[in-house]
Amino acid sequence: MQRIGLAVVLAVLLLPFTGEAQKSEKMARVGILGVGPVPSPQELAKSVAANRFWSSMKELGWVDGQNMVVERRFGESADQLRTGAADLVRLKVDVLFVSSAGLAKILQLETKTIPIVIGRADEDLVAAGLVDSLSRPGGNVTGSQLLNDDLIPKRLELLKALLPNLSKVALLREDVTTSALPQAPARYGQEVGIAAARGLGIDVHTFIVRRAGDLAAAFLGMKKNHDQGVVVMSPAFMFVHRKAVIDLAATHRIMSSGYLLSQVDSCPME
Numbered sequence: 001m002q003r004i005g006l007a008v009v010l011a012v013l014l015l016p017f018t019g020e021a022q023k024s025e026k027m028a029r030v031g032i033l034g035v036g037p038v039p040s041p042q043e044l045a046k047s048v049a050a051n052r053f054w055s056s057m058k059e060l061g062w063v064d065g066q067n068m069v070v071e072r073r074f075g076e077s078a079d080q081l082r083t084g085a086a087d088l089v090r091l092k093v094d095v096l097f098v099s100s101a102g103l104a105k106i107l108q109l110e111t112k113t114i115p116i117v118i119g120r121a122d123e124d125l126v127a128a129g130l131v132d133s134l135s136r137p138g139g140n141v142t143g144s145q146l147l148n149d150d151l152i153p154k155r156l157e158l159l160k161a162l163l164p165n166l167s168k169v170a171l172l173r174e175d176v177t178t179s180a181l182p183q184a185p186a187r188y189g190q191e192v193g194i195a196a197a198r199g200l201g202i203d204v205h206t207f208i209v210r211r212a213g214d215l216a217a218a219f220l221g222m223k224k225n226h227d228q229g230v231v232v233m234s235p236a237f238m239f240v241h242r243k244a245v246i247d248l249a250a251t252h253r254i255m256s257s258g259y260l261l262s263q264v265d266s267c268p269m270e
Contacts, residue, residue: 006053006119010030011062013117028068029068029091030070030097031089031091032071033084033106034075036074036241075176076211081106081176085107092114098117098236100118101124101125102123102177103118104121104130105128108140116140118141118144119144121143121146123145123178155231155257156204168202168203168226169203170229171233172207174233175208176237177234177237207221220252229254231257232245
């Protein structure tokens, strides 16, 4: 449902260019800012072919290379993402697409006029200053919000139910895309603190990674701290590196909970 709804949003934003294309052969341009290394042409083609979002866009009459051009930029650090965002804005794309509030914020620092569509934000879009309200976003940002932050207490409860003697839990997040959201760490800590205060008897602390190479060290730290579980945040970054996260959790026998196993076609980051 989400992929179809977002495809409709993107298609509607591109409608004004349909008439122009017929008159001047100008194609609409979509910019995508994604986390991770630049995929090879073969990896990209395989991902797009299997992504039902792009199938939905095709059903709505939009095909890459025919009546629109998709410009993609990727980054593995905050600096690389900022460079990619600036590049997309310089290209004067007609609409921008991202998978998180952090990425949207990085883009919004570069443009207040190009429409930005967020695929699956887990951060609070209002608190991030991206929209005025969920019902009336205003500005140049729209899309969907999962309210993932609000699920942290429930995830702790589920971990406690699965492991009754649970006493120590790590919160794993990244500072690559969320570096543009200075209020994010405080919000995460607040939500976890509320949950822990509800009689769960859980000691919670945070591990922050700033690149994929930090994940192994983070899990070693959890093991040293005798953490029995981990709540995984920051889906845009963690989803790209989901295999490493899942493998590390299994290796160190740390029970995990988080938004990692979403269908790969739920958002068109490639």
